[in-house]
Amino acid sequence: xxxxxxxxxxxxxxxxxxxxxxxxxxxxxxxxxxxxxxxxxxxxxxxxxxxxxxxxxxxxxxxxxxxxxxxxxxxxxxxxxxxxxxxxxxxxxxxxxxxxxxxxxxxxxxxxxxxxxxxxxxxxxxxxxxxxxxxxxxxxxxxxxxxxxxxxxxxxxxxxxxxxxxxxxxxxxxxxxxxxxxxxxxxxxxxxxxxxxxxxxxxxxxxxxxxxxxxxxxxxxxxxxxxxxxxxxxxxxxxxxxxxxxxxxxxxxxxxxxxxxxxxxxxxxxxxxxxxxxxxxxxxxxxxxxxxxxxxxxxxxxxxxxxxxxxxxxxxx
Amino acid sequence: xxxxxxxxxxxxxxxxxxxxxxxxxxxxxxxxxxxxxxxxxxxxxxxxxxxxxxxxxxxxxxxxxxxxxxxxxxxxxxxxxxxxxxxxxxxxxxxxxxxxxxxxxxxxxxxxxxxxxxxxxxxxxxxxxxxxxxxxxxxxxxxxxxxxxxxxxxxxxxxxxxxxxxxxxxxxxxxxxxxxxxxxxxxxxxxxxxxxxxxxxxxxxxxxxxxxxxxxxxxxxxxxxxxxxxxxxxxxxxxxxxxxxxxxxxxxxxxxxxxxxxxxxxxxxxxxxxxxxxxxxxxxxxxxxxxxxxxxxxxxxxxxxxxxxxxxxxxxxx
Numbered sequence: 189x190x191x192x193x194x195x196x197x198x199x200x201x202x203x204x205x206x207x208x209x210x211x212x213x214x215x216x217x218x219x220x221x222x223x224x225x226x227x228x229x230x231x232x233x234x235x236x237x238x239x240x241x242x243x244x245x246x247x248x249x250x251x252x253x254x255x256x257x258x259x260x261x262x263x264x265x266x267x268x269x270x271x272x273x274x275x276x277x278x279x280x281x282x283x284x285x286x287x288x289x290x291x292x293x294x295x296x297x298x299x300x301x302x303x304x305x306x307x308x309x310x311x312x313x314x315x316x317x318x319x320x321x322x323x324x325x326x327x328x329x330x331x332x333x334x335x336x337x338x339x340x341x342x343x344x345x346x347x348x349x350x351x352x353x354x355x356x357x358x359x360x361x362x363x364x365x366x367x368x369x370x371x372x373x374x375x376x377x378x379x380x381x382x383x384x385x386x387x388x389x390x391x392x393x394x395x396x397x398x399x400x401x402x403x404x405x406x407x408x409x410x411x412x413x414x415x416x417x418x419x420x421x422x423x424x425x426x427x428x429x430x431x432x433x434x435x436x437x438x439x440x441x442x443x444x445x446x447x448x449x450x451x452x453x454x455x456x457x458x459x460x461x462x463x464x465x466x467x468x469x470x471x472x473x474x475x476x477x478x479x480x481x482x483x484x485x486x487x488x489x490x491x492x493x494x495x496x497x498x499x500x501x502x503x504x505x
Numbered sequence: 506x507x508x509x510x511x512x513x514x515x516x517x518x519x520x521x522x523x524x525x526x527x528x529x530x531x532x533x534x535x536x537x538x539x540x541x542x543x544x545x546x547x548x549x550x551x552x553x554x555x556x557x558x559x560x561x562x563x564x565x566x567x568x569x570x571x572x573x574x575x576x577x578x579x580x581x582x583x584x585x586x587x588x589x590x591x592x593x594x595x596x597x598x599x600x601x602x603x604x605x606x607x608x609x610x611x612x613x614x615x616x617x618x619x620x621x622x623x624x625x626x627x628x629x630x631x632x633x634x635x636x637x638x639x640x641x642x643x644x645x646x647x648x649x650x651x652x653x654x655x656x657x658x659x660x661x662x663x664x665x666x667x668x669x670x671x672x673x674x675x676x677x678x679x680x681x682x683x684x685x686x687x688x689x690x691x692x693x694x695x696x697x698x699x700x701x702x703x704x705x706x707x708x709x710x711x712x713x714x715x716x717x718x719x720x721x722x723x724x725x726x727x728x729x730x731x732x733x734x735x736x737x738x739x740x741x742x743x744x745x746x747x748x749x750x751x752x753x754x755x756x757x758x759x760x761x762x763x764x765x766x767x768x769x770x771x772x773x774x775x776x777x778x779x780x781x782x783x784x785x786x787x788x789x790x791x792x793x794x795x796x797x798x799x800x801x802x803x804x805x806x807x808x809x810x811x812x813x814x815x816x817x818x819x820x821x822x823x
Binding site: 257259302306307308309311312313315316317318319320322323324326327330427434435438442448449478480481482483484485486487488490491494495498499502 | 576578622626627628629631632633635636637638639640642643644646647650651752755758762768798799800801802803804805806807808810811814815818819
């Protein structure tokens with residue numbers, strides 16, 4: 189823990205510097221390449237995209253801070269989207285919202301129990317959950333697409349409030365809440381402590397298992413919440429919803445400077461990471477690069493971001 | 506929870522040291538033969554063998570990687586990319602050696618990239634291979650525009666339907682690669698290092714062994730095996746689809762874990778993986794026979810893998 193704190197300044201500086209340089213280069217490149225890039229309309233598109241990506245990556249950030257990983261966020265989001273869509277399309281909006289959060293909570297609790305109580309490595313427990321949730325999503329939907337939600341519900345994904353897209357406002361509120369939770373509550377400090385040194389954390393009296401179950405459950409609930417905003421935005425859900433979101437969410441967390449080894453990073457970084465990803469996706473669209481390349485870009489970004497941080501940490505230690 | 510652990514331990518401890526997959530396989534075979542008269546027919550058992558061949562080949566490489574406390578989430582996507590490149594070259598150039606060579610080269614390159622980033626950069630294996638998964642998948646989609654590659658020459662079907670010395674070619678290929686991997690793992694320095702890297706990597710490094718180079722070789726071998734499996738998959742479908750391999754890495758991980766190979770300390774082995782892969786193949790085949798849809802199979806196999814790892818973790822507790 190102490191080592192983590194002492195390491196912090198250089199590491200934070202490195203992350204801030206590389207990411208700022210990346211954003212600046214990207215903005216200049218895109219502004220030169222396309223006259224449409226720096227328009228207000230396009231900036232709103234970028235912001236909304238960034239907000240959606242932030243919602244998907246927020247819960248994952250907390251899990252990664254403990255030194256764990258949740259590979260099932262995309263699949264949980266997909267399953268929650270399917271169940272909620274079936275209810276909401278039939279007018280049961282409140283029940284649908286509760287179902288999405290409930291599905292996320294249930295999956296997250298199972299993840300947390302497997303990691304904290306049974307002792308399965310996080311990447312394998314949540315990888316199993318990925319396929320269980322995907323499978324249940326397929327079973328539930330039977331290959332169909334549900335679309336057409338009430339206008340009131342759609343507002344949380346597609347609406348505007350004072351000229352600002354609602355998902356951006358939702359994302360901003362979530363950012364504020366999670367930042368406060370991380371830095372001003374015992375739960376938040378426990379996450380950093382467990383990520384820095386789980387044994388030391390337990391010895392200082394932190395109930396590490398309970399905190400771990402809590403963080404995976406929270407990650408599941410936030411995935412369920414993101415599912416609601418996503419289907420409100422797209423006005424449709426099928427069993428494939430969420431399939432491609434895992435890499436994007438991990439990319440946002442890694443770009444945000446949260447260390448995969450735990451204990452270092454924060455939610456503000458993930459918001460910045462999401463913004464960078466939104467710029468990349470927007471830029472690829474502007475430059476007319478086929479969407480099929482997006483998975484390539486996400487994979488490359490994940491590897492490069494982690495590579496940069498790992499090699500910096502090595503040189504400085 | 507600890508009460509459950511205590512209650513489970515005596516019966517589990519009494520059982521001989523067979524991988525859980527052996528019990529599962531016996532249980533599944535008994536259950537499915539009762540549930541469906543077709544299960545034990547020679548035709549169906551032959552089918553299981555053919556379906557299991559590609560999975561077993563991929564699982565062999567996955568076993569070595571997991572023995573080093575690593576994981577390779579990219580194998581399914583790499584297999585898909587190899588199949589696409591193999592088919593595209595075969596259709597456009599008509600040269601089988603060229604197509605085979607190019608596909609094997611792709612498998613090798615992906616494996617080297619995985620191994621290099623894990624060994625030399627010190628990145629966590631699951632994140633490296635997840636990134637490579639996305640990149641390989643994307644390249645396969647771009648090359649094919651998301652469509653299947655069809656119009657393969659008749660000769661390709663030999664990889665799936667051919668018979669040599671009275672044995673179907675996929676089974677033969679699987680047996681040959683199993684034997685090769687067995688010799689590599691149990692009779693060569695390569696194999697001893699695989700176990701040692703998982704057991705105590707630090708000690709090996711201190712002894713002056715170039716651990717990093719061996720790690721690259723292990724991931725590269727897994728990539729090569731995925732390329733080999735892609736020939737059988739492509740021949741079976743008589744076409745290449747960019748997403749054909751997605752999820753196969755999951756079945757392979759299930760096979761390895763069911764076979765008793767552990768993520769910690771280099772425990773496990775090849776025979777367990779063979780039994781584990783057969784158990785996964787029988788599970789899928791049996792679920793098909795009793796009319797459970799593919800959708801349910803995904804969820805059931807997911808539950809089985811989590812259950813197997815959970816049992817393994819509970820049994821390993823002292």
